[in-house]
Amino acid sequence: MLLMEYLARDLLAEKNIPIPRGRVVSPGETPDLSDVRFPAVVKAQVPTGGRGKAGGILPVMNAKEAKAVIQNILGMTIKGFPVERALVVEKINGKRELYLAILLDRGRKCPTVIFSASGGVEIEEIARTKPDSVIRAEIEPTVGVREYHTRYLLDRAGLEETCFFQFHEILENLYRVFWDRDCLLAEINPLMIDEEGNLIAVDAKINVDDSAMTIHHSDLLELRDSLERDERVLEARKNKFLFIPVAAEGRITIMSNGSGMLMASMDALQQRGLPARSVLDLGGGATADRIAKGIGILMEQPGVEGLFANIFGGITRCDEIAAGVKTAAESLRDGQFIVLRLEGTNKPQGREILQSVSRNNVVLVEKLSEAAGVFAERMGAV
Amino acid sequence: MLLMEYLARDLLAEKNIPIPRGRVVSPGETPDLSDVRFPAVVKAQVPTGGRGKAGGILPVMNAKEAKAVIQNILGMTIKGFPVERALVVEKINGKRELYLAILLDRGRKCPTVIFSASGGVEIEEIARTKPDSVIRAEIEPTVGVREYHTRYLLDRAGLEETCFFQFHEILENLYRVFWDRDCLLAEINPLMIDEEGNLIAVDAKINVDDSAMTIHHSDLLELRDSLERDERVLEARKNKFLFIPVAAEGRITIMSNGSGMLMASMDALQQRGLPARSVLDLGGGATADRIAKGIGILMEQPGVEGLFANIFGGITRCDEIAAGVKTAAESLRDGQFIVLRLEGTNKPQGREILQSVSRNNVVLVEKLSEAAGVFAERMGAV
Amino acid sequence: MSILVDENTRLIVQGITGREGQFHTEQMLAYGTNVVAGVTPGRGGQSVHGVPVYNTVREAAEQHHADATVLFVPAKYTFDGATEAIDAGLPLVITIAEHVPVLEMLQLYHLARSRGVRLIGPNSFGVISPGKSKAGFMAHHIFSPGNVAFLSRSATNCYETVLMCSQVGIGQSTAVGVGGDMIPGSTFADLLPLLQDDPQTEVIVLIGEIGGDEEERAADCIARYVTKPVVAMIAGRNAPPERTMGHAGAIVAADGTGSAANKEAALQAAGVHIAETTEHIVEILKKIKR
């Protein structure tokens, strides 16, 4: 889960990384700004980038001005996301903006520090045009962050004598955030050197591993669900499915029992000019009632006409799938249909169950290409 | 350093391992036994084993009796060690005595658990006669203690359902003692199952790595020095040397710059019937004044006649050695002599310095066998 | 031959008394797998489909000279179960569960390597050498013995392809579910040399996905060591782009690593046949076999 700035800040503060003083304000709340220093900045909290350009970040000189701007920002919608929280933070006057992140390096199988003496919003551009200015250092997970990492990063960036111990402490603590909170990414940008020469984490982006969250971080798990606005995502989650919205114009949906086959199915139908509205991954071992529930989540979306259920049972059993499809078929709207491809464990038992489906809205196919043909025919696609 | 029981207890308690309630009493102290439960046991605190057989462990029924026994025990000397502290602990009525230790396994290069369902003073005998009753389990240092260790140990010992979680917690905590305190050994014997079925660490033996203590555990370092009664050991330690008493009847001493050569020198002279009173390891890189100091520590012992200084300089330089020997030679008692074997880095510079030694009490030899000859001749040995 | 498992494999099933453990133990036994023991803490002494159950892996391994284990335990117990198996000295550890925390897998990855253990999974269907043995939950009736080896990040795409292959008479030497997670216990590049050295394997199929750089590393490995023909498909060209790794993600992916296009280009440069769909894989295999 990608945490919004105001939550990422909390995780940094939890490990004693200095952050600007600030307050989070929700709609309807009378903001108490007594401990906010001005001038300050009001920042819209939305789960997307580019909010500055969208007018979601505004400077304010005093509490009165802040209150007006907060009201304004809380009414905005940025890239489709209504602003549900505004963050008011003191403005940090910096001498220099650095970039510091710890990322899970999938290739090398270790956490890797990414650092640049030129931070800020242009970091990607800088990385592209001056790749040497971006410095990488791997962290051996059994050893963790040591002083030599800091020395190497500052040395290579030409900042050798710049706040060595402050920087080292922040790096150590950011690694603690990363490791203790099971992050895939813990990014501070900008890490500001302020006018007194102190380092402060002005903005942060943190991505927590969802699997670890489920097992180790129930606090974040509750938070995740409280922040989710898409009822379908929540409903799917409750059933341990993964629901992903894809193309708003899509008239079909896809369900499968594994991300690989889901992706292959999407690719095949996309080639026929049939983008998916949304897709649902059942994961492994779903039972009949949960499967019916999953189909419901997909088919209740207005404008959706067809479902491609592409199942190749391993740990998921075909009889459970068939029973789920049978139940779900009863509740389809007129004109809606399911193209079902059923293979794998307990296939004969599954097919037997399907023979008793009463309504004529389930089409059984043998393979992916055949399924694409059925959709093309029924929906007039390529 | 091997910690006496009362100190080992403290380290266990530091990590929440249950120990019997008790108090430590020093000579001259009026013992406050108000929080000791009776019946209790008074135990002499000496840095050696076998104190039970020596009469250093006595049961007491009440405070009055305890005070008399404490007085008595504090007057004892056990295997040459005057008893400087007595420990009064509540008597634990146990159903069963277990043995549990974590040891540094030099061969496998990991901490290893040693466990037996038959603990107590006879454990070594049991290990010899019924080796199968002693169970070993390695701990992967990057992972630490997990539940499967506990399951395996209890299962193999036939104690499968016995206080699983209590035992696991103690094992985890003992590992924390071992790891956090840089132990070579952390041993609980007996680990008692009391009448209520609870586990309690009745006696403990802990050995802390001296190198780690110097760097990481200044609290233990101070303690070590405060407990050492041998002035020579302390004096040597101050100079970063290792002083080891060997044979009380020895008339010679040996000094070298490395334990290997020290051992080889001891072996060679022992073969000639010349056991060493004590030996001193200079370690690497000693300077002239420290070397003179080291010689002083060895030669001031009454009855010591000769010193064999066997030096093969690598990081230790011969000129520093020579200068140190020269200074030390001035202070030798009449009849005392130094046999010096000098090889290695800066040997020519060293020999030059030695040419100006005024008194005739330094004999220069070229090799080990020659040195043994000199001693044999001067001291009438084999 | 074949790799990893065969008729001599002596397999332990961890979590054997659970719903999935019981069902798939039966399936594996039916397929002919030599399941020698099961492990479920607290269930020692019981038996499942005639297989004796132990409290600890070490005891099961010692009693039955086991040389492989498959974990039918939930994600939250995978780390413990895998470390127990590694510590017990089993040279092959296969983990099935999905949603294992990534940093736990990171630790297991390095631990397995330092102990010389082959770790497969998580989020894997397991390993099958058709006609000999299977350790996992794959629908075995679609497999048939032969000379094409499969390494797949996706279970379902692998089944899909294998089914079509078996239907046209193209059998398999071994199929390994390397798993779809960010940190697989064994990567394509770890397993390719085994297949190159396996006399039974004549052609290798890689079924990859977008994200990570396993396919790029596989391409590098193939260019250097693999002389057998390799066919690869990358799923996910039309998946919505991942936008959760911040600037750092963009920085490390600045060279294109992780995209389907980049992976296909790297593999193609290493002489690999690129398939666009699972059906296309089969067509290419037919041509190669002809």
Place this chain on the structure above:
Amino acid sequence: MSILVDENTRLIVQGITGREGQFHTEQMLAYGTNVVAGVTPGRGGQSVHGVPVYNTVREAAEQHHADATVLFVPAKYTFDGATEAIDAGLPLVITIAEHVPVLEMLQLYHLARSRGVRLIGPNSFGVISPGKSKAGFMAHHIFSPGNVAFLSRSATNCYETVLMCSQVGIGQSTAVGVGGDMIPGSTFADLLPLLQDDPQTEVIVLIGEIGGDEEERAADCIARYVTKPVVAMIAGRNAPPERTMGHAGAIVAADGTGSAANKEAALQAAGVHIAETTEHIVEILKKIKR
């Protein structure tokens, strides 16, 4: 040939600006060692005896294509210095200091192995291949090129023997101070196969000590892999017995492991010539060479 270091070794000296670092850099340069760079944090840009100093090992290694490092840093900085060197990708890391905490060495031992790094020491004189290169503080004038390899837990006993050898014309291929600590970075058994494979080495001398089981493991390794003649001496027959490991110590040593007698018996059974003193080693070598 020779092992570990030779005329092509490109060496870094960590702690080069310290008292010992400076002195022994001079000594190593005088011996002909190719010292390409030094490292002392905060001293980057300086030079010592003409050797450029860097702030970090990685920079030094990258700038000079170094392939080995020797640490002249105190015990308390050994863990950091060694992890930095391992992380910088140097394949050979030699640590000199005595009194390195045992559990830190334990971690370094496993880390080095998992990264494929050869770690030598601590409490070691280093490595010398006479006439070619040395990385350490040994008194090099006593060494002479030849065909006898030395692996020694003790620096001083090794010098002693080498001196006598050189005096009678028995030269050395490589001498390695494996170090006298409880957990050496490389053990006898780790290094013996290198010597077996080294064409220059004709005879191998092991100088061991009481305690631990490195000699027992060496015996096992020799029995299996080493065909060249081996001479061994175990120092410490008359050392006072260690009484600090409690019952556990007695239990694990119940089979005799660790005593001089046990070690000698194990080595003898593996066909090793046992010497009682350093002088005896030389006598045996003379016989073998004759």
